Amino acid sequence: MSEQSFIEKFEVTAVNKDGSQKLFQAPKKIYPKRVEGTFRQLKWVIMTLTLAVYYITPWLRWDRGPFAPDQAVLVDIANRRFYFFFIEIWPQEFFYVAGLLIMAGIGLFLVTSVWGRVWCGYACPQTVWVDLFLLVERFVEGDRNQRIKLDESKWSFSKLKKKFLKHSAWLFIALLTGGAWIFYFADAPTLARDFFTFNAPLVAYTTVLILTTTTYLFGGFMKEQVCTYMCPWPRIQAAMLDENSLVVTYNDYRGEPRTAHQKQALASGEPVGDCIDCNKCVVVCPMGIDIRDGQQLECITCALCIDACDGVMDKIKKPRGLISYATLFEYDKAMAGEPVEQSVPILFRPRTLVYSAIWALAGLSMLFVLATRSRLDVNVLHDRNPLAVQLKDGSVRNGYTVKILNMEPKQHKALLKFDGLANAKMRLEGMKGQVFTAGDLVSLDLEPDQLHVLKVYITIGQSHLPNSDQDFYFHAEILKSKEQHKTNTKFHLKK
Ligand code: SF4
Ligand code: SF4
Known part of the structure; x- marks a missing residue:
């Protein structure tokens, strides 16, 4: 049996009287x-x-x-x-x-x-x-x-x-x-x-x-x-299988010709297989199919027919395995009367190695990202309308909303600063009278699992205004763990 014909066997077995395939079987x-x-x-x-x-x-x-x-x-x-x-x-x-x-999907392909x-x-x-x-x-x-x-x-x-x-x-x-x-x-x-x-x-x-x-x-x-x-899934799985995949197989080279009257058949010199046509493998099947008809889409490979047939073989004192888990490769060898040895280890072949590599890569990347992920996040939103405000004394002020996210279920003390902007002064809403310059540390209490939102104003005096818009950054650090996060933003001169 070729691999193609093996795959073609995965078809709905219901057919109309004229031989065409039924879409649904009652x-x-x-x-x-x-x-x-x-x-x-x-x-x-x-x-x-x-x-x-x-x-x-x-x-x-x-x-x-x-x-x-x-x-x-x-x-x-x-x-x-x-x-x-x-x-x-x-x-x-x-x-x-x-x-x-994705890992679960690739894992399922591999299995x-x-x-x-x-x-x-x-x-x-x-x-x-x-x-x-x-x-x-x-x-x-x-x-x-x-x-x-x-x-x-x-x-x-x-x-x-x-x-x-x-x-x-x-x-x-x-x-x-x-x-x-x-x-x-x-x-x-x-x-x-x-x-x-x-x-x-x-x-x-x-x-x-x-x-x-x-x-x-x-x-x-x-x-x-x-x-x-x-x-x-039954339709998709055919693409995952090849001649080295294990499927529940009726070994017809051993079972056929089947007969329920073995003694008479032997006495009359007819050839007999090991299958005594007892139907045990059929009546235990939860899908209601006969595995002796070959691979079928309905077969979920639960192997209950193997258990049933092994029980029968034990009773009639024949070797177990008339129905067994086998690969197409093993089946073909046995069919040709050759010794059955799996030449390619079923776990190590190109298809499984590719699935394993993708699965391991996805898993290791996720583990790495998970182990090194930051539990502190700083997000800065620049006021849009206007971008900059010219004050009466000629100085320019920009407004920002600084969002500090504490992703741990613990309270933390943190330090916030801005830097990279010479001669600028920072004021925070709710901290009246306090002015911070570049590098000054603002002490904050971060609530567990909460977003801490600050309204921040940065002002540069007229005599120190730069020639063009300036990049600078906000930086937050958790005191205890030293976990840090830096976010770049811009100081605009015009609205
Ligand atoms: S493996 Fe399970 S589903 Fe498939 S034929 Fe046997 S009993 Fe039925
Ligand atoms: S249980 Fe075994 S012996 Fe009985 S009909 Fe099925 S394959 Fe044949």
């Missing part, structure tokens, strides 16, 4: 059967971890002192801040968040090019919540056969009770999911109290309502339809 309810095995265990572990992270994170506390919220992860929209443990991001530093999103759609199969929220909803469904209604029987049976009190229980549990999970989300945007304990006493803002109730509804619909009803028809 959903058929899927009843995935419970399965035991290594990958199922791994999925339980990942499901528990991801759900725990999602539900618990807003309740974690992080002491930032008395002037900042103590929630470890908080998107503080009202004050336009993002807190992540010891990191505080201001709106002007939003590029960190953009950088993190997909090596391990295929593991994100879809194990960690995607849709997969995790569908798994949780299926767990509830199985608990209330039983495994596959019992659920099919229940759905086919007439309505009775027992059926009504089971359906009511299942949907109530689904709605409760959906409500918890929507509820947890809003706690990322406000102090969780306060919002929880306000929410239940109906004192929370309307947007909180609306968000919970929308997320509860979408979780309930996506996790309980649409399930695999979301992955197949709504998510763009």
